[in-house]
Amino acid sequence: MIRLGAICYTRLPEAETLVLRLGIPAAEAVAAGRRGKARSETLLGFYLLAQMLPNADLSQIARAGNGRPYLVGRPEADFNFSHAKGAVVCAVELTESGDAPRVGVDAERLFGRSREEMERIVKRWFTPAEQARWQADPTELTFLSVWTAKEAVAKRAGGGIRDLRQIDTESLDRVAVASYRLGCAVVSLAHGLGRAAPREIERFGMPE
16 A cells, blocks of 8 residues: 655744654654754654554654665555655555565655756756657656656665666656646655555645
């Protein structure tokens, strides 16, 4: 089962509010060493995860060598976050078959990028097939649909931005991508073949 959820906000909640909602052990496990906006964004992401996976013990969060968080003792569960201005998105996959789940998600806000700015990025990072897709419809929506798909695939694999040139979203092997609109943002979800993507993004409320 794959779920995709989001919290949209006009103002980030205070970190102290989120610590109270998550509990001090969980908050320290998920956001140790983070300060300011990065701490609040991280805590809000895990607050969202707690709504989507209510039986998860967030005090048992650890991080892999690449920094990706995971739940200790829960090999059947995988999750991934993305932040866009005014929104946090979380993808969760649970399996029962013994196959290791793996998801990646990326969100980017539409804000009126110039064609020149997009062209520079397209030439540097897009594959020839992706460039052809964008040139057929050189809009910011098409640009972000490709870019977020590349990021989601890279995040699913545990890679970084340097891997984006090698990812061709027009010819994926063993990975599927689904795209969504979330207000003024574009969201892409990368998941394994044969697993159904959610039809829409679930919306969750801010902590009170």
